[in-house]
Amino acid sequence: MSLPPDTRSADTGVIHDIGYRGYTGPRLGRAYATRSLFTQSLRAAYGLGRSGKSKVLPMLVLGVVSVPAVVMVAIALATGAKALPLDYPRYLSSFAPVVSIFLASQAPVLLSRDLRYHTVPLYFSRPITRADYVRAKFAAMVCAQFLLMAAPLVVLYLGAVLGRLDFGHNTEHFLIGLVAALLYALVPSSVALVIAAATPRRGFGVAGIMGYLAISTVVVAILTRIGTATEFTVPDSAQWFALLSPNDLVESLTNQLFDVDGAVGRMHAPGGLGAVVFTAAVLAMVSGSYGLLLRRYRSV
Amino acid sequence: MNPTVARLTLRGLLGRRRGILLLVVPALLLLVSALASGAGGDERDLTVKILGQLGLGTLVPILGLVVGTGVIATEIDDGSIVYLLAKPLPRWQIVTTKLAVAIGTTWVFAAVPTLLSGLLLYGTRDGVALGYTVAVLVAGAAYSALFLLLGVVTRHAVVAGLAYALIWESLIGNFVAGARTLSVQQWGRSVAEAVAGDAAIGADVSFGVAVPLLLAVTVAATVLASVKLAGLTLAGDE
Numbered sequence: 001m002s003l004p005p006d007t008r009s010a011d012t013g014v015i016h017d018i019g020y021r022g023y024t025g026p027r028l029g030r031a032y033a034t035r036s037l038f039t040q041s042l043r044a045a046y047g048l049g050r051s052g053k054s055k056v057l058p059m060l061v062l063g064v065v066s067v068p069a070v071v072m073v074a075i076a077l078a079t080g081a082k083a084l085p086l087d088y089p090r091y092l093s094s095f096a097p098v099v100s101i102f103l104a105s106q107a108p109v110l111l112s113r114d115l116r117y118h119t120v121p122l123y124f125s126r127p128i129t130r131a132d133y134v135r136a137k138f139a140a141m142v143c144a145q146f147l148l149m150a151a152p153l154v155v156l157y158l159g160a161v162l163g164r165l166d167f168g169h170n171t172e173h174f175l176i177g178l179v180a181a182l183l184y185a186l187v188p189s190s191v192a193l194v195i196a197a198a199t200p201r202r203g204f205g206v207a208g209i210m211g212y213l214a215i216s217t218v219v220v221a222i223l224t225r226i227g228t229a230t231e232f233t234v235p236d237s238a239q240w241f242a243l244l245s246p247n248d249l250v251e252s253l254t255n256q257l258f259d260v261d262g263a264v265g266r267m268h269a270p271g272g273l274g275a276v277v278f279t280a281a282v283l284a285m286v287s288g289s290y291g292l293l294l295r296r297y298r299s300v
Numbered sequence: 301m302n303p304t305v306a307r308l309t310l311r312g313l314l315g316r317r318r319g320i321l322l323l324v325v326p327a328l329l330l331l332v333s334a335l336a337s338g339a340g341g342d343e344r345d346l347t348v349k350i351l352g353q354l355g356l357g358t359l360v361p362i363l364g365l366v367v368g369t370g371v372i373a374t375e376i377d378d379g380s381i382v383y384l385l386a387k388p389l390p391r392w393q394i395v396t397t398k399l400a401v402a403i404g405t406t407w408v409f410a411a412v413p414t415l416l417s418g419l420l421l422y423g424t425r426d427g428v429a430l431g432y433t434v435a436v437l438v439a440g441a442a443y444s445a446l447f448l449l450l451g452v453v454t455r456h457a458v459v460a461g462l463a464y465a466l467i468w469e470s471l472i473g474n475f476v477a478g479a480r481t482l483s484v485q486q487w488g489r490s491v492a493e494a495v496a497g498d499a500a501i502g503a504d505v506s507f508g509v510a511v512p513l514l515l516a517v518t519v520a521a522t523v524l525a526s527v528k529l530a531g532l533t534l535a536g537d538e
Contacts, residue, residue, distance in 0.1 A: 057459060097471060105459045203369055203377065203458040210462050211362045219332060222349055226336050259326045 034136050037128065041140035045106045055125070056111070061102040062148060065095050073159025080143055083169075084160055088153055088177025089258070092184055093251045100213045100247065102148055103141075103188055107196040107207030110137050116200035120300045130297045139292060141193055143183035148295035152167040153177045188213060188246040190289035197296045215243035224267075225270040236270035243281050253278040301390060305397045309330055309371050313405060318370075322405075325363050325411035333417035347422040351414060351432040356488050358411050360439055361465035365450035368447025369457045372399040376451065376532070377471055385532070392526035399522055408456050431496030439488030442514050445521040446484070452528045480504040487514045 046062075047055030069135070072085050086094065114120045123133055157174040161167065195212065196205040223241040242248040248267060256269035256278070270280040314322070332354060340514075375381040383392050384394060414436045418429025443465075450457040472479045473486070479506070480486045488502035490510035503510070 097466065101459075101462065101466070104462065191520075201374060201377070203373060204366075206458040206462065207362065207366050207369075211366070211465070214466060215328065215358055215362065218354050219328070222332060223335065223353055224347075225349065226346065227355075 011228065030129070030132060031129045033126050034132040037123070037133065037136040038140050038143075041110050041137055042143055044109060045140060045144035047109035049211050057105055058102065059096055064098050065148060066152045066155060068095075069155040069159075073156060073163070076165070077159065077163040081165075083165060084156055088156060088173045089180040089254050091152060091156065092149055092177060092180050093247075095149075096184065096247045096251070097214075097217075099145065099148060099184065100188065100210065102207050102211035103145060104213065107141055107189065107192040108199075108202045109210060110141055111193060111196040112200055112202045112205045115197070115300070116202070120297070124300075126225065130300075131294060134290070134297055138190070138193060138293065140183045141189045145189050147183055148234045149184060150178065153181060176254070176258045179258075180250065183250045183254060183282065184247070186286050187250050190286045191246055192297070194289045195294055213245070213247065217247060220245045220248045234257050236274070239268060239270045239274065242267055242269075243278070246285065249278060249281060249285075253282060301400060302393055302397045305384065305389070305394060305519060308384075309398050309401045310405075312374065312400050313367065313370050313401065313518055322363070322366065322409055325359050325409055329359060329413045329417050330420075333420050337421050339434060346429075347428055349419065350421065351418055351428075352489065352492075355417070355431065356411070356435055356483055356492075357470065360406070360436055360488075361443055361469070361485070363410050364402075364406055364440055364443025365458060365461045367402045368407075368444040369451040369461065371402045371451075372448055372529075373455075373457045374450030377455065381511045381532075385529075395448070395452075395522060395526045395529055398444055399525075402444040403441045403446055406444050407437060410440050411436045427496045431492035431494075434495045435488035435492035438491050438514055439484050442484045442487070442518050442521075445518045445525075449521040449525040449528070452525045452532065460469050477504065481509075484514070484517070486510070488508050 010043040043049045048056045069091065075081075076084050092099075116125075124130065128136075153174060156177075157170060160170040162172075175292070178214050179262050191212065193209045200204050201207065223244075224238040226238070239252060242252040252267045252269045253275065255267060269275045313319075332350055336350060337343075340360055372381070375384065385391065411433055415429055415433040421429050424430075440513075446464075447457065447461045450461050454460055467486050468479060469483045473483050483505075486503060487510035488503045490505045490507050491514075493503040494507040505513075
């Protein structure tokens with residue numbers, strides 16, 4: 001039975017000096033911590049620094065997106081073609097479903113796991129603020145998406161330049177392609193991150209994001225065809241439906257702004273008013289989602 | 301079937317706000333149908349497009365994925381399946397019970413609205429509505445069994461299921477004819493075509509091939525899921 005503290009004799013306790021020291025070196029601060037979170041998240045999006053299993057899908061998608069570009073360049077050079085078989089922005093819109101799969105599977109990797117294992121409060125015990133956390137994660141996801149789409153474009157461009165295709169034309173369209181890639185990286189990702197932040201379960205996040213992207217694309221495809229029976233041209237009045245789906249929104253906007261590939265039946269924002277409204281929709285989607293993310297992390 | 305397991309599964313699947321989220325699927329189908337029925341145009345083409353492409357082609361696989369993995373993969377994921385596995389209950393019964401709940405949910409959330417929007421769009425003519433409803437019933441059951449199996453086999457069930465439903469069935473199936481032979485969606489179409497007695501639905505697999513394949517996949521997935529669950533060990537998250 002132990003005695004109450006005040007009855008014990010004073011000299012039984014000893015504090016050993018085992019050489020603990022305070023840290024007097026430089027403190028790297030908030031910006032450094034945010035940058036670290038950004039690089040770590042960007043690496044995690046590609047499975048770098050994680051287990052071998054989690055590298056499978058990102059690398060597979062990267063391969064599926066890039067290898068056709070290599071093949072196209074090879075075919076164009078072998079046959080001595082004057083132009084690439086697929087223009088840069090068209091290449092991106094053709095591979096949008098595959099890029100969406102990357103987004104759907106990796107956005108929850110960045111956000112849902114932190115929520116599920118309650119590691120978010122641990123971040124906030126560092127100098128990082130809530131806004132920093134959102135900024136770093138948002139930038140990491142957008143960056144990962146952009147790199148995924150920029151890779152095949154660079155392959156196409158390098159191939160075109162080395163193969164002595166028309167330099168001016170290719171440079172112009174390559175830059176348009178990069179702008180399109182940035183838009184494709186911004187708009188669907190911002191919506192996907194909001195969905196991912198809403199659930200601590202990875203599976204639901206993946207299904208939710210992919211469900212939203214896939215279903216909205218099909219709905220747009222059907223709604224634009226309602227009034228037009230079977231012919232392939234879509235009237236301007238039906239083009240407005242593209243606002244419902246992030247991928248179609250970006251495709252329509254870039255087609256209208258840069259007037260790429262005047263093929264029949266392409267999606268485009270209807271006229272000058274359309275371009276303005278579609279741009280406003282892009283801005284509203286990105287800033288709205290960012291605002292929602294900030295609000296989501298105000299109390300975690 | 302075990303009523304307690306069924307009740308708990310159903311509560312896990314539809315409890316809280318999840319049931320309302322799942323309601324988006326039928327609501328969307330009915331909304332698009334209502335919009336389309338008011339617009340006129342080629343009704344038949346539109347019906348085939350909405351019920352085939354949107355309903356059978358997109359909503360049913362995604363619903364089957366959410367429900368099929370939702371009944372078991374979430375429990376395996378958070379580890380609460382051990383409390384169920386520890387009960388003196390044959391594991392194949394757990395699988396069949398959960399599968400029954402998944403199929404029932406898919407039918408309620410997908411087949412009923414398909415019938416309604418089919419009737420809304422095209423009435424009872426040619427049995428198109430009925431054909432697609434039967435197709436959704438069989439495809440929904442096959443998807444549920446398949447995705448339940450995925451949920452038992454892999455921790456990345458949702459990604460694997462999406463890859464199958466969207467990449468294989470939709471993307472590759474569009475370009476490679478052979479891929480359509482191994483596609484639940486096409487088997488469903490074939491059934492729809494046989495019920496409606498109509499070539500406009502455009503099935504690529506003959507009815508005589510589709511039905512055995514559907515049965516085989518559903519039964520094999522269930523059996524395999526039972527076997528896999530019987531030997532299940534819980535691994536940590538990667």
